[in-house]
Amino acid sequence: MVNTVPAVVIAAPASGSGKTTLATGLIGALAAAGSRVAPFKVGPDYIDPGYHGLAAGRPGRNLDPVLVGADRVVPLYNHGARGCDIAVVEGVMGLFDGRIDSSVSGPAAEGSTAHVAALLGAPVILVVDARGHSQSLAATLHGFATYDSSVRLGGVILNRVGSERHEEVLRDAAARVGLPVLGALPRMVELAVPSRHLGLIPAVEHGAAALDAVDAMTKLVAAHVDLSAVVRMANASAAGPAWDPAEAIGTAATGSPIVALAGGPAFTFGYAEHRELLEAAGAQVVAFDPLRDSLPPETAGVVLPGGFPEEHAPALSSNEPLLEEIRRLADRGAPIHAECAGLLYLARSLDGHTMAGVVAADAFFGPTLTLGYRDAVAVRDSVLWAAGERVRGHEFHRTKLHPCAVDESLDSLKAHGSAWGWRAGSRSSQEGFVGRGVHASYLHTHPAGNPGAIARFVAACAGG
Structure with a gap:
């Protein structure tokens, strides 16, 4: 048996909410603060782990129950996180989105972010695109917090916040359902990383621009997210052997x-x-x-x-x-x-x-x-x-x-x-x-x- 490295899972209500920016920036900010960070991505994505790897200074890895089997997720996690202080796991699509399979029971689809978070026993930080949200955010957060009892929603990061007043309203909405706001990021369109037909351009192709993008994400998260609160929240309860x-x-x-x-x-x-x-x-x-x-x-x-x-x-x-x-x-x-x-x-x-x-x-x-x-x-x-x-x-x-x-x-x-x-x-x-x-x-x-x-x-x- 090995001691499981604590983790946080970065998820969102839907694709396009800013998970990759937040996860990459969080990895970079924690690493810059002196932590040894293990980066992971849920699902078969090959591109996001390249940016994670630049931020962490170690290879980004994938956790995909569909491709490797649910029983290998924790061992692969322990293998990839060996020697680290904390792991950041970026989710895929919306929190409960995954493979549509009628043979799979339960609220979370197979291979979804929720599925992996439950396997790891790690808390989920929900990244919400704040554009268009006001008091009704409370209902959205209540739904995500209560939909699946196997998933623990630990906090919220507000992304693309329009103003100080907008942030106040959103923080009040989160407080109504008992969820702490761990950070609020302003709208920063200049952080966009060029993409093509299958998603982001891989970091190895983007060269120096990829390094600049990772640096900008790191600085943005360090300035607007409570890193100490994220570290205190991190946990992973599914102990087991490391994959060899x-x-x-x-x-x-x-x-x-x-x-x-x-x-x-x-x-x-x-x-x-x-x-x-x-x-x-x-x-x-x-x-x-x-x-x-x-x-x-x-x-x-x-x-x-x-x-x-x-x-x-x-x-x-x-x-x-x-x-x-x-x-x-x-x-x-x-x-x-x-x-x-x-x-x-x-x-x-x-x-x-x-x-x-x-x-x-x-x-x-x-x-x-x-x-x-x-x-x-x-x-x-x-x-x-x-x-x-x-x-x-x-x-x-x-x-x-x-x-x-x-x-x-x-x-x-x-x-x-x-x-x-x-x-x-x-x-x-x-x-x-x-x-x-x-x-x-x-x-x-x-x-x-x-x-x-x-x-x-x-x-x-x-x-x-």
């Missing part, structure tokens, strides 16, 4: 195969636990940037995670030596794990720009967002999963694939078949590509929920 990547893997592969892990501005979607599991499985992980790098010498396998390749297609296409290296690896059957952005990179083209040509499809950016959790089953054996294995994953993209004829230089890959099958209502779907060592799909999975797949991948890299 070596224990999750079991027996590691021998030989220390080199696994090249794509990163840089085009491949920013990843979980910190992925690298930890790859290393625990026996791999020597070497990061590379497909915009400018070649593969490391003696690469045995490649991981191409998600990201925004459509924003960098010309530069990715211009790195022809790397594309040729990827083709040669695929042609000889080396293990390649590609998720979403990685799938697009393996396609023949992306918005007309030449890509690796490993997958028999052309990719195009489109107007329709594909979003949601999937209960998927592996259609056939691959370097990650055995046919019939069931996995929970998440789709999040605006691109589409158009099948095409396979280039004759990659004739050995004509055996590509679907990676996943699932049902959405009455409609069944198959998606992705599997062929020899390649597993390429739009589906994002969480490695901590599927450690066996990581062990299988590294074993294949080691020649097992």
